[in-house]
Amino acid sequence: MMRSSSRAFWLIMLMVVNCGVHKERQIPEKRIKCVSLVPSVTEIIFAIGAEEMLVGTTNQCDFPPAAKEKTKVGDFQSPDIERIVSLKPDVVFATQPIHQRLIERLAEFKVQVYVSNPADIEGVFAEIESVGVILRRTKEAEMLVAALRRRLDSLPTFAYKPKVYVEISMAPLMSVGQGVFINDIIYRAGGQNIFQHLNIPYPVVDPEAVVQENPDVILLLHPLANKDELKKRVGWSNINAVLSGRIYTGLDEDLFFRPGPRVVDGVILLARILHPERFR
């Protein structure tokens, strides 16, 4: 049942992609050149074996390591449009809303743009397939998605879903709310984000609220993360996560915040953290 609905989804995405890419101009058969302004898409491109088509990336495109060797067109936040255009790409991969202005300007230069914006893991799979279509690596893309799906399906279903508190900043105290990618990862890994009811992506939260929600697991995803310090926070000592010591730092944030092929790694990693007893 998942297969056919994913097929339909793929068809719809293909149509969407065809709308996103300029209709009259099919990408000619010659060697395709593309620029990726999105680190997750860069990972996808390498994963489907299309990296020799990649002529430009951003400074933040650092995985796989070979991606660092590619020509840089600037920062993810503010790529240099002139450099992009000078590379004469057939298609540019960008994202919204960060690249909104850039997308409009690229349209003036008549450069085709694919907008990446997967909302969840299904969206990532669809994107892998779309990128595969554009770069004529459909077979590789399908195989990659199939492999990722297999790994995802191999996870057991979890009846008990521990409560998770994700901290992305200490001063001020910031967590993740609705509309952030990591929510889907937490869901698939069999957990619940205690602040997923807040309709802001990165809300500043009251520490009292954290204690009230009483999370079972705490993920510290920022450079000031310190497990021992957190235990000593005034009023936090009776939180389940603190009592059981289930506080995790030093995790690779890219696994949770990059909607690319490694999301499944992220889900599995988190699943092991949340349900250690299922992975003996």
Added chain:
Amino acid sequence: MSSKKRLSWSVIVLLLILSGVLSILTGPGGFSYRVLNQVLLFRLPRFLVGVVAGGVLAVVGGAFQGLLRNPLVDPWTLGVASGAALGAAFAIVTGTGSSVLLPVFAFSGAILAIALVYVLARGRGGLTVIRLVLAGVIVSFFFSSLVMLVMVIFHRSLGEAVYLMMGSLTVVFTRKSLGLFVISAILALAGCGWLMVHNRELDVISLSEETALSLGVDVQRLTRMVFLVGSIAVGLIVAWTGAISFVGLVVPHLVRMLFGPKHSQVLPGSFLLGAGVLLFADVLVRTLTPTGLPLSVVTALVGVPFFIYLLRTKV
């Protein structure tokens, strides 16, 4: 004391008490006897931060307005906040921050800014008010640019630094950092005490430099000391709360409208009213607005119309 003044004092004290009570009663945990113990651990420190921050910012704002002879001055005019932001940004990107180290770094940044302003403002003939203001503006600009530079170099958007520059009363304390905050608060309050003790000299120096000299005030020394004491007191606060806008600008004026410009009343009145106003604004932010609205947005929304009113009537 006239009945009008007596009434004004009563209103100010009442507002402080009301805001304090509201501050302690509001929060995600509600307020029932069962959770009392737990919630007080969060709400009492925040109340303390609010009282000290609101009070100190308003007192220093009032003192600076007198020193600089300008009603449109606030504690941030002389560069302190940008220094603290830089110190905090530095701590965050190098990952050396912790509950204790983060405010220490921020305070160090503030001291650096203060020292820089002081050195820049000294010229032939010593510290003048115009030079202080110019130096403050330049240093603010410079340090703010450095914060942006740090953001670019370390490829982090440093959302935290932006919030740090917008202010919050909700500080995540450990026992150690709470102790450190209490020490900071005591020092900052001592600074306010020093300013209040010198209220008459502040009155005189607010007339003009020449008049103050001819009336027996050591203008150089007083300018230097008020600047240093006030800036350090503010630095001790901003290292914890970030820059909270408009309290230091608006509250002293409200007090002057009620009591007249004598610092013997403006400074203590500003402390009480500043504490009350800030706690109240914080309660509003926490209960009425969507999560994550910085405190400075609320204080600014209220402060800007008042600022415009000041511009039109006082200048």
Added chain:
Amino acid sequence: MKALTAEGLSFGYGNELIFDGFSLTIESGEFLGIIGPNGSGKSTLLRLLSGTLKPLRGVVNVLGKEIDRLSRKEIAQTIALVPQESFFAFEWTVQEVVLMGRNPYLKLLERPRQEDLNKVAETMKLTGVEMLATKSINSISAGEKQRVLLARALAQEPQILLLDEATSHLDLAHQVALLQILKTLNEQGKTIVLVSHDLNEAALCSRLLLLAQGKPVACDIPAKVLTPDLIRAAYGLEPVVTKHPCTGKPQVLFPSI
């Protein structure tokens, strides 16, 4: 005893010197007038004498002591300066402004005592501003402000009073009244130094100092200073000098236009 002496004063703003090696002696009980065209340094000299400006070279002595060795409060108890105008950034009442004149006598934490309040009432009565006591300083006329500033200066109980164009905003009646006050104070023994642009007002002084570009052109009794030659040399005008019909003091009339 000499009230004020200036020895070898050099001073200037920026690179140019206004005063270079300037010296002046003012005796106790003198009523000295300082006149001269704009830019001659009259106001600057007043400030050098009161200690609010520091000379680059030279020494100012007050009642025999070097001004640098005295504390600001000690200076303020001896010399009072009435400026030409004053800007008040905040809404002080007239009484509060005059009360600030008592600052030199109050210690840091001391609040104004009854004797301070009495002195303030006294000086306000003397300069005729006692009715304005509770009014805001920014709501009164320029002339009234001037008299408030004089009251404040007198509240300092100075032995030496320096005035910078004190009558420039006053109408005739108030100008006369103020000069009368000064005359009385002088008779009581106060040393008065009056900078004026009004030559006829200056004629009332016991001695006149005519300044031009920081140099003393003449320093003598008014009759010897207010002469056509000196006035021509300093101002470049050809006035008519006569005698006041009642007092016999020199009167300078407008040149024929």
